[in-house]
Amino acid sequence: MVWCMRMHIVSATVLGLSSIVCVTVFIMKAFSGTAEMIEWEIMSLNSSSIVYVVVLDWVSMLFMSFVLLISSSVMYYSGSYMSGDKNFNRFMYLVLAFVLSMMMMVLSPNLISILLGWDGLGLVSYALVIFYQNEKSANAGMLTVLSNRVGDVAILLGIGLMANLGSWNFILYGDYMEDSSWVLLKFLAMLAAMTKSAQIPFSAWLPAAMAAPTPVSALVHSSTLVTAGVYLMIRFSPALEGSKIQSMLLIVSCLTMFMAGLGANFEYDLKKIIALSTLSQLGVMLSILALGYPDLSFFHLLSHALFKALLFMCAGVLIHSVSGYQDIRFMGCLVEHMPLSVSYMTVANLALCGFPFLAGFYSKDTILEVAFMSWINTVSLILYVLATGLTVSYTMRLIYFSLSGVWNLGSLTNVSDEDSLMTSSMTLLGLSAVIMGAILSWLIFPEPYMICLSLFMKFLVLLISLMGGVMGYMLNLMSTSENLKSLKYYEIVTMSGSMWFMPFLSTKNISSMNLLGGAKTEVIGDKGWYEYLGGQGLYYVFSYLFSVLNNLQTNSVKVFMKMFVMGGVMVLLYMSV
Structure with missing residues (x-):
């Protein structure tokens, strides 16, 4: 029992020390400009060696240090948040397995070895989403795991395609795969990233996964599950240059960014609002990667991880304090x-809004300015502008309803900052959200970008952010009249607030037809004709043939007489013809 209570402290300490080790290795690799690959050959098949590969370069080490740092804070935070749960020990082991799967995925430049961490993330995330064991959690977990299986199949098909190269180390074949003959492999990699990072049309599972405990949400939405797809595309980025896949990824990610920002402005669940903001930022990362700037995408990935983990941990404190309510109207x-x-x-x-000199400002402002400077189509530019304004709008809406505004709580609610475990675990991330953006900008970009924009385009980001913030706050000040007016546009409000009906399309219609068709296929096929013509049929045929051979080998007189008579009858019939 004592071990269970202290497990979060031990785990947080080990993960924190591991993060310091990774930072040290990162500094060594960054300043020396070297990288190391460690291979363990498992087997060799037709000159293709199946190996487990670990790559130690500045990208993997820096990302690993952030994963371990955030995991350490989440572990310490969970010691108080999950202390009253009877399955606390199981929860801690699942979170450790989740972190281990992410480590295996981050350190693998090989498509086969990356599958271990990739599938591990999907499996453990399912176990964590259904942790509370109710119908809502079960449905959310099923939606999560089935959506992610699409990406797993894409990885498996990519493994089959890369067998032609004689190796699955995709990190070494970036320049070679620029050829148009490898478009299918690039599409499969993009499909895998879209499922893991919940891009359209796989976006429904991300808000549904909020059924998991809040510490898991802080870990999933900052540096682990949803960032795995972005990280895979960053590793694949040399092969995407000049490819048609870039255009497709750009429009999908920009649509996701806009759709998530629009949906967050109509959502009232605190955790789902933050989940939709994660979805919007994932669209930002993939869109700038599609424009050919993987370093900027990686920069935003790291800075976003810090303040998004902090945001979820603060949301957990708020939910704990208001007796478990997640509705911001309460x-x-x-x-x-x-x-x-x-x-x-x-x-x-x-x-998150990109306020000057905080962590999000250095990455997000640079991304928007580089996007405005690039050769970008008008639709993507408009979606960038709208998504930026919507981000500030739903943030101001969240601040109005929950942090400021009028008191909507019951008189018996105990609201305070007295939990030292939770607040102390948030202090490190709070400090990082303030200073880490500037530090990362110097580490990743020692030589700054040259950005040339007109005065209007330079101030466009600031102007849109101010307009979005003012509109978000003013509309919520008139919340009573807004709710009445929304009834006149019920269809538009419903579509915008339900992620363009994607949860319905992902569950009710398509899934029910697939499951019904699967049940019929199982009865008619797997348990019917497939068995008769397949395994069981072959079993009966071979059993009969073996029995005949067995009778022939017993030297029985009856058998030979029977064969002699039958042979004679066949000869007489032949002669008569």
Whole structure:
């Protein structure tokens, strides 16, 4: 029992020390400009060696250090958040397995070895989503795991295609795969990344996965599950240059960015609002990667991980304090009762909006300016502008309803900042959300980008952000009249707030038909004709033939007489013809 209670401290300490080790290795690799690959050959098949590969370069080490740092904070945070759960020990082991799967995925430049971490993330995420064991969690877990299986199949098909190269180390074949003959492999890699990072049309599982405990959400939406797809595309980026896949990825990610920002402005569940903001930022990362800037995508991936983990941890403190409610309409005026947690949440929200000199500003502002400077089509440019304004809008809406506004809580609610485990675990991430953006900008870009824009385009990001913030706050000040007016446009509001009906399309219609068709196929095929003509049929045929051979080898007189008579009858029939 004592071990169970102290497990979160031990795990957090080990993960924190591992993060320091990874930072040290990153500094060595970054300054020396070297990388190391460690291979373990498992078997060789037709001159193609199946090997487990580990790559130690500055990208994997820097990302690993962030994964371990955030995991350490989440582990420490879970010691208080999950302390009343009877399955606390199982929860901690599942989170450790989740982190281990992410480590295997990050360190693998090989398509076969990456599958171990990739499938591990999908399996453990399913176990964590259904942790609370109710019908809602079961449905969310099934949607999550079935959506991610599409990407797993894409990886398996990619393994089959790469067998022609004689090796599955895709990190070494970037220049070779620029040829148009490898479009299918690039499409499969993009499909795998779209499922893991929940791009359209696979976006429905990301808000549904909020059925998991809040510490899991902090880990999943910052540096582990949803970032695996972005990380895979960053590794594949040399092969994407000049490919048609880039255009397709750009429009899909921009649509996802806009759709998530629009949906968050109509959502009232606190965790789902933050989940939709994650989806929007994933669209930002993949869109700038599609424009040919993988380093910028990686930069935003790291800075986003810090403030998004902090945002989820603050949301968990708020939910704990208001007796488990997640509806922001049941909150309000929390700044007077939880000043420390509200301060951290405000810092994370401002970093998400790209407030100057916070972590999100350095990456997001640079991404938008580079996008405006690039050769980009008009539709993508408009979606970028709208998504930026919507991000500030739903952030201000969240601040109005939960942190400021009027008091909407019951009189018996105990709202305070007294939990030292939760607040102390948020302090490190709060500090990182303030200073880490500047540090990362110098580490990743020692030589700055040259950005040439007109005065209007330079101030467009700031102008759109201010307009979005003012509109978001003003509309919520008129919340009563807004709700009445929304009834006149019920269809539009319903479509915008339900992620363009994607949850319905992903579950009710398509899934029910597939499951019904699968049941019929199992009865008619797997348990019917496939068995008769396949395994069981062959079993009966071979059993009969073996019995005949066995009778022939017993030297029985009856058998030979029977064969002699039958042979004579056949000869007489032949002669008569």
